[in-house]
Amino acid sequence: MEAEIKWLDDPETFRVNQLPAHSDHHFYRNYAEWQQHKSSFEQSLDGQWQFKFAQTPQERVKDFYKVDFDASNFGHIEVPSEIELSNYTQNNYINTLMPWEGKIFRRPAYALSQDDPEEGSFSEGKDNTVGLYLKHFDLNDELRGKQIRVRFEGVERSMYLWLNGHFIGYAEDSFTPSEFDLTPYIQDKDNVMAVEVFKHSTASWIEDQDMFRFSGIFRSVELLAQPVTHLEDFTLKPRVADNYRDGELSIDLAFAGEQAGNVHLVVKDHDGKALLDETKPVTKKVTVEPHEFKDVHLWDNHDPYLYQLLIEVKDAKGNLLELVPYQFGFRRIEISPEHVVLLNGKRLIINGVNRHEWDDHRGRSVTMKDMLSDIHTFRENNINAVRTCHYPDQIPWYYLCDQNGIYMMAENNLESHATWQKMGAVEPSYNVPGSVPQWRKVVVDRARSNYEFFKNHAAILFWSLGNESFAGDNLVAMQQFYKEHDDSRLVHYEGVCHTHDYSDQIPSLNKGNYLPQGETHDYRDELSDVESWMYLPPKQVEEYLKNNPDKPFMECEYMHDMGNSAGGMGSYIKLLDKYPQYFGGFIWDFIDQALQVKDPISGQMVMRYGGDFDDRHSDYEFSGDGLMFADRTPKPAMQEVRYYYGLHK
Amino acid sequence: MAYTNKMHVIYGDGTLGLGGDNFHYIFSYEKGGLESLKLNGKEWLYRVPTPTFWRATTDNDRGSGFNIKSAQWVAADTFSKCLNDQTDLVVDDRHFDHLPVAPETNKFTNHETANKVKITFTYETLTVPATKVTVTYVVDATGQINVSAHYFGHEDLPGLPVFGLRFIMPTLATGFDYEGLSGETYPDRMAGARHGKYHVDGLPVTPYLVPQENGMHMETEQLSITREITENNADHSTKPFSLKFSQADQPFNFSCLPYTAEELESATHIEELPLARRTVLVMAGAVRGVGGIDSWGADVEKQYHIPADQDIEFSFIINPAK
Numbered sequence: 001m002e003a004e005i006k007w008l009d010d011p012e013t014f015r016v017n018q019l020p021a022h023s024d025h026h027f028y029r030n031y032a033e034w035q036q037h038k039s040s041f042e043q044s045l046d047g048q049w050q051f052k053f054a055q056t057p058q059e060r061v062k063d064f065y066k067v068d069f070d071a072s073n074f075g076h077i078e079v080p081s082e083i084e085l086s087n088y089t090q091n092n093y094i095n096t097l098m099p100w101e102g103k104i105f106r107r108p109a110y111a112l113s114q115d116d117p118e119e120g121s122f123s124e125g126k127d128n129t130v131g132l133y134l135k136h137f138d139l140n141d142e143l144r145g146k147q148i149r150v151r152f153e154g155v156e157r158s159m160y161l162w163l164n165g166h167f168i169g170y171a172e173d174s175f176t177p178s179e180f181d182l183t184p185y186i187q188d189k190d191n192v193m194a195v196e197v198f199k200h201s202t203a204s205w206i207e208d209q210d211m212f213r214f215s216g217i218f219r220s221v222e223l224l225a226q227p228v229t230h231l232e233d234f235t236l237k238p239r240v241a242d243n244y245r246d247g248e249l250s251i252d253l254a255f256a257g258e259q260a261g262n263v264h265l266v267v268k269d270h271d272g273k274a275l276l277d278e279t280k281p282v283t284k285k286v287t288v289e290p291h292e293f294k295d296v297h298l299w300d301n302h303d304p305y306l307y308q309l310l311i312e313v314k315d316a317k318g319n320l321l322e323l324v325p326y327q328f329g330f331r332r333i334e335i336s337p338e339h340v341v342l343l344n345g346k347r348l349i350i351n352g353v354n355r356h357e358w359d360d361h362r363g364r365s366v367t368m369k370d371m372l373s374d375i376h377t378f379r380e381n382n383i384n385a386v387r388t389c390h391y392p393d394q395i396p397w398y399y400l401c402d403q404n405g406i407y408m409m410a411e412n413n414l415e416s417h418a419t420w421q422k423m424g425a426v427e428p429s430y431n432v433p434g435s436v437p438q439w440r441k442v443v444v445d446r447a448r449s450n451y452e453f454f455k456n457h458a459a460i461l462f463w464s465l466g467n468e469s470f471a472g473d474n475l476v477a478m479q480q481f482y483k484e485h486d487d488s489r490l491v492h493y494e495g496v497c498h499t500h501d502y503s504d505q506i507p508s509l510n511k512g513n514y515l516p517q518g519e520t521h522d523y524r525d526e527l528s529d530v531e532s533w534m535y536l537p538p539k540q541v542e543e544y545l546k547n548n549p550d551k552p553f554m555e556c557e558y559m560h561d562m563g564n565s566a567g568g569m570g571s572y573i574k575l576l577d578k579y580p581q582y583f584g585g586f587i588w589d590f591i592d593q594a595l596q597v598k599d600p601i602s603g604q605m606v607m608r609y610g611g612d613f614d615d616r617h618s619d620y621e622f623s624g625d626g627l628m629f630a631d632r633t634p635k636p637a638m639q640e641v642r643y644y645y646g647l648h649k
Numbered sequence: 650m651a652y653t654n655k656m657h658v659i660y661g662d663g664t665l666g667l668g669g670d671n672f673h674y675i676f677s678y679e680k681g682g683l684e685s686l687k688l689n690g691k692e693w694l695y696r697v698p699t700p701t702f703w704r705a706t707t708d709n710d711r712g713s714g715f716n717i718k719s720a721q722w723v724a725a726d727t728f729s730k731c732l733n734d735q736t737d738l739v740v741d742d743r744h745f746d747h748l749p750v751a752p753e754t755n756k757f758t759n760h761e762t763a764n765k766v767k768i769t770f771t772y773e774t775l776t777v778p779a780t781k782v783t784v785t786y787v788v789d790a791t792g793q794i795n796v797s798a799h800y801f802g803h804e805d806l807p808g809l810p811v812f813g814l815r816f817i818m819p820t821l822a823t824g825f826d827y828e829g830l831s832g833e834t835y836p837d838r839m840a841g842a843r844h845g846k847y848h849v850d851g852l853p854v855t856p857y858l859v860p861q862e863n864g865m866h867m868e869t870e871q872l873s874i875t876r877e878i879t880e881n882n883a884d885h886s887t888k889p890f891s892l893k894f895s896q897a898d899q900p901f902n903f904s905c906l907p908y909t910a911e912e913l914e915s916a917t918h919i920e921e922l923p924l925a926r927r928t929v930l931v932m933a934g935a936v937r938g939v940g941g942i943d944s945w946g947a948d949v950e951k952q953y954h955i956p957a958d959q960d961i962e963f964s965f966i967i968n969p970a971k
Contacts, residue, residue, distance in 0.1 A: 424945075535943040538950075560943045563708030563857040567837035567939035568950045594858055599920050606920045609858045621708065624858040625944070636833030636855055636863075643841025 003160045003167045005057060008122040008201040011109050011432075014442045017169030019149060019179040021452035022233035022254075024395050027322045029142070029227075034325050040142040041322070045150070045193070045221040050134040051077035053088040057123055057198065060130040065162035065194035071134055080154070082363040083131050083197075083216035091595065093610030095210045095619035096417040096468075100127050100200075102617050108205045108419060110438045111430040122200045131216050133195040139188050139223070146225035147257065148186045150193070152178045153394065154219030158201035162194040172203040172442070175391035175413040176449040182223070205432050206443065209390045209415045209467065211356060211364070212593055212610075212623065218365040219394060227321040229282055229313050231263070232256040234324075236309070236456045237488065239290075240298065240332035244345040247296035247330040249276065251288040253311070259283050261315040268308045269297065275307070282313065298344045299329025299458045301384040302649070304405030306458065327402060329458030333490060335529065341490070341552045341583045343407075343461070349576060350407065350584035351645035352385030353378075353627065354557060357393055360596040360607070360630035368396060373632055374590065375400050381638055382645035387556060387586045390415045390467035392450050401459035408459040409492060409556070409586070412446045412478070414466025421468070426498050426516040434472035447478040451485055462530075464556070465493040471523040479527055494532040494556045500524040506536075506543045532556045534588075538571035545579040555585030562625040566637035573644045584648070587641065592624035596631065607631075655762035656790045658740060660754040665738065667766055672792035672969040678748050681731025681770050683786060688969050691879055691890050693818055699729040700772050700782045700798065701815040701931055704862035705913035710810070712944040719807040725774040727911055732781075735771040764790050778805050780957075784814065795897060797964035798934060806957035810862075813902075813933035813963075815909070819880045822928040823889065824850045825905050829869030837938030837953040839867050852907045852928060860916040864904040865936055870896045872903055874928065894932070897964040902933040934963030 007013040027041060028034045052074045054060035063069060077086055084091045092099055100106060104127055109118040122128050139148070152159065156174040160167070166185045171178035199215035233254040240247050253263065259282050267276040276291050297305040306327035313321045334342050341348045355374065357366045371394070378386070386406055388397075391413035401408050420428035433439035447465070454460055463482045465475050475493060482491045499520050502509055531549065533541075534557035544553055559566050566587075575582050594607040607630055611618035627641060628634055659666030664684065667674045675685035682697030703726035706716040738745045740763045749757075769785040780803040787795040800812050826849075830842035833855060855863035872894040877887045894901070906913075907925035916922045938953025948954075955961070 535947070537942050537947060559941045560709075561941065562712075562944040563859060563861050564833075564835075564855070564863055564939050565707070565709050565944065566941045567709075567835055567953065568941050569838070570840055571950060592858060602920050604920055606918060607856070607858055608918075612918075621859045622944070629856060635857075637838060639832045639843075640838050640841035 001167055005123045007170055008158055008198055009119055011202040011438045011442055014172040018171055021449040023456050024453045025324050025326050027324045030320055034323055041225045043140045043143055043223040045135055046079055048076050049079045050074040052132040054130040056126055057128050057130055064132050067165040079217045079221055080219050080365045082214040082218050082365055084214050085363050089129050090615055091613040092615035093212045093618055093623045095622050098418045099213045107430050108432040110436050111432050125200055128198055128200045131197040135193045137191050143225035144188050148182045149179050149224050150182055151224055152221050155197055155217050156215045157203050158198045160196040164191055173413055173446055206414050206416050208417045214363050229257045229261055229321050231313055231324050236328050238328055238330045240330050245295055247293040248290040250290045253286040255282050255284055264312040266310045296330045299331045301405040331458055333461045339549055339552050340580045348583055349648040350385045351382055352586035353383050354387045354389040354586045354589040358591045358593050360594060371397050371400055375404050378406055381642040382649055398454055398457045402457050406459055407461050409462040409464050410454055410460045411464035412450050412466045414446060414469055416469040420470035428470045428516050431470045433474035440474045440477055443474050444477050444481055447481045462490050462492045469495050471496045471499045476526045490529040492530055492532055493528040494534055496523045496527040497533055505547050506540050509540060530554055542575055545582055549581045552581050552583050554583050557588040558585045559587045560625055561627050566640055569640055569644050576648050589625050591628040592626035592630040594624050594630035653762055654790055655764055658761040658763045660749055660757045662750045667788055669792045676768050681733055693892050695817040695819040695927055698814050698816045701813045702726045702809055703910045704810040705910045707861045707939055708944050709940040713946055713948045719810055721776045722810055725776050728775055730773045732771045732773055737769040739767040741765055776806055792969035794967040800961040802959040804958035809955035809957055810937055811933050812935040812961050813931045816930040818928035820876055820878050821925055822852055822874050822876050825874045827869050828871040829866055833864055834867040835865055835939045836936055854906055856919050860913045860919055864906050867902050868900040869903055870900050893968040895966045895968055897966050901965045902936050904931045932965055935961045
């Protein structure tokens with residue numbers, strides 16, 4: 001199979017030869033490796049790569065992936081990093097409009113007409129910069145002779161992969177891991193991996209998040225070797241009984257490789273007591289039937305108690321092939337008949353923030369240090385919840401939230417703001433994904449990836465379909481995916497409020513401000529378990545809550561913390577005392593998106609925001625809405641947040 | 650001068666001087682206010698204090714268009730118009746019909762004294778329509794000054810960004826100490842603050858991406874600003890010296906920064922601000938909230954507005970105590 005550049009123009013081609021998404025577990029050769037957090041099955045490809053930048057697809061070197069290619073005129077780039085922050089191309093911050101606003105006229109393929117594929121839209125895009133990456137490597141001894149895959153944890157925005165001159169595959173969805181099987185072409189020594197990264201493709205329409213627009217391999221890359229028998233995927237279903245005291249656990253496991261030997265599963269509590277101990281022969285699918293846990297220790301923000309699961313995969317002789325440790329929690333989220341959200345039978349209150357991944361030197365290529373710092377800030381300031389706005393985060397963040405009791409709204413990588421809102425007005429004439437058939441599979445795939453990778457994390461209480469993408473049958477299909485696969489969490493989506501007439505529920509709102517002109521199908525009953533708004537003023541929130549609310553209410557974004565802000569928070573918080581159906585919200589947002597650079601005039605290190613790089617069109621200082629300055633010092637408003645979020649801990 | 654418990658009153662031809670053991674004050678009839686506030690030989694004023702009406706536009710103010718609706722307060726803040734013929738002076742029980750200058754003061758000596766002097770300056774705002782502000786200084790024999798300011802409400806004016814008195818000091822303070830609320834507080838963002846005594850090093854400007862109103866401290870009981878150098882060419886001391894403010898009837902609000910609202914307003918990045926060289930103290934009688942509902946239209950909640958049609962009065966005390 002050969003790579004085709006026209007995939008960039010085709011919303012129906014978004015993964016080629018990619019391995020299916022699966023649970024995000026680590027696997028180790030033995031217990032010693034687990035203790036050292038270093039798996040010999042894993043080989044990092046992070047570090048210096050050879051790099052060549054091209055301004056357009058047409059100007060790129062097309063045969064750079066061939067084994068005999070002379071790359072002597074290539075430069076270097078650090079992986080992971082943002083291409084823009086190595087100054088190959090311009091930084092740009094833009095909020096809702098597409099980054100080509102005022103430069104290129106585009107419409108999403110098939111959005112206006114089924115006869116309109118918009119051929120060449122991106123493959124010939126004058127704004128479609130390209131990064132060509134080359135990496136030479138030898139396999140570590142421990143990986144040789146095994147099945148080898150490569151995992152790209154995050155690449156913006158569309159990538160083609162070759163190994164040793166052979167085309168391997170293609171991936172979109174910048175914020176979820178993409179894995180490819182390298183086994184047919186991998187060598188012990190002198191491998192050359194080639195990655196071609198395009199800044200734009202049809203995926204750009206649905207990755208129109210309010211952020212700096214970067215490109216490149218911005219998260220880690222690693223090789224993963226699998227033992228002869230390998231636990232490819234597993235699904236934990238920890239359930240809490242109706243008495244909120246007892247629990248039960250069932251486990252579904254899926255194996256790859258030889259179906260021989262046994263799998264030994266143990267669940268231990270903090271005292272090391274084994275509460276489940278089962279051995280089963282390895283087959284393609286293995287199921288551990290519901291196992292009762294009496295007087296289970298529940299997980300929540302105050303007491304994020306996690307049980308330790310250990311899965312040992314052994315060969316027929318009983319030798320350990322791989323060890324999969326995983327921590328999981330028992331918790332139960334539901335909506336009561338009175339429309340109150342309950343966690344473990346008690347009212348849930350979200351004291352949340354929206355968190356973009358951000359580092360003022362590295363852009364969205366955040367580090368473990370950034371993540372640990374953010375968790376610490378959460379704990380210190382009574383922030384108990386995070387919305388992964390508006391894409392899945394790096395994998396370790398989910399583990400940190402499990403361990404620290406941070407409730408997660410795990411959001412898909414989806415925002416198509418420019419396609420339905422124009423200068424404040426709701427105008428969805430060319431909205432995607434909407435109900436356009438060609439845009440269905442790609443968004444359902446994003447829902448699937450989000451679910452499959454992160455399904456075992458106790459911290460996730462809500463799946464969120466995405467952000468500011470209007471509504472349509474394709475979002476309904478995403479919702480259905482979650483409903484079919486996961487009855488242990490709620491599904492959230494805010495954009496549906498632009499299809500429903502709230503005259504009875506929130507009479508003071510002007511319909512013209514939130515509804516499109518003309519008729520629109522009302523998706524309210526098909527898209528979200530909760531009533532979610534953003535920036536609805538306290539008075540209107542109260543109107544909804546007073547008028548027989550038929551769904552629990554939350555603000556997925558509120559308290560816009562741009563500059564000197566976060567005043568009047570008490571008007572929201574006091575509604576929590578009056579209305580049990582109100583369950584809080586997520587402040588917009590956690591950290592300013594600003595870049596620290598050296599000012600050529602003063603020689604000082606200074607913060608730069610949108611428009612500061614001659615980037616036009618820009619939304620300028622709207623990139624800075626955080627409770628934290630971009631260098632992770634808290635803004636003065638943080639003491640207010642700590643106080644109000646401390647009232648309903 | 651002979652020993653006395655009273656303060657010395659110097660009837661000048663353009664000013665009124667008031668002196669005591671460790672203080673000397675000069676009120677300027679022409680500049681329209683307190684021109685010199687000298688304690689223990691150290692000058693505390695760079696220019697006469699003026700009423701202040703503007704705060705550097707916050708992102709939320711810009712989003713809601715408040716800066717545009719209330720734009721005329723920039724002019725009123727930038728240029729101060731004192732109605733000098735309305736300046737009112739009372740020395741002990743003697744009320745002067747008009748400001749005393751020669752020849753009528755020729756009868757005075759260099760030994761005039763008083764227990765209490767009250768001088769009121771009247772300002773006309775550069776707004777359409779105009780309204781008035783009075784600032785009254787009541788000085789007692791110990792040099793303690795009770796300062797009060799009064800804004801006369803006018804229903805045809807737009808809402809105020811702030812109302813206060815702005816003091817510009819000749820050199821940069823090295824820091825300040827206050828008793829009040831922790832952190833940066835506003836009427837709609839002070840629930841999380843803790844009451845206590847706080848020291849602030851230097852005059853930090855909160856580094857919001859676009860410089861804007863910052864550094865307000867609500868409900869303060871005491872404030873002491875410390876400097877180390879003066880602009881007096883004969884003064885080579887670097888020994889710290891302080892000026893103390895305390896509440897009169899009610900706690901006061903203040904910000905202490907190296908910049909005026911206009912300087913902050915002119916910059917789009919922190920590094921564009923001029924080199925910090927002075928101390929700008931705003932004693933605020935009314936502070937507008939910062940808001941937070943959104944940054945593209947929602948106004949600050951109504952109870953945190955400063956309506957222009959209502960009178961505002963506030964006061965505080967300057968303590969010359971050593």
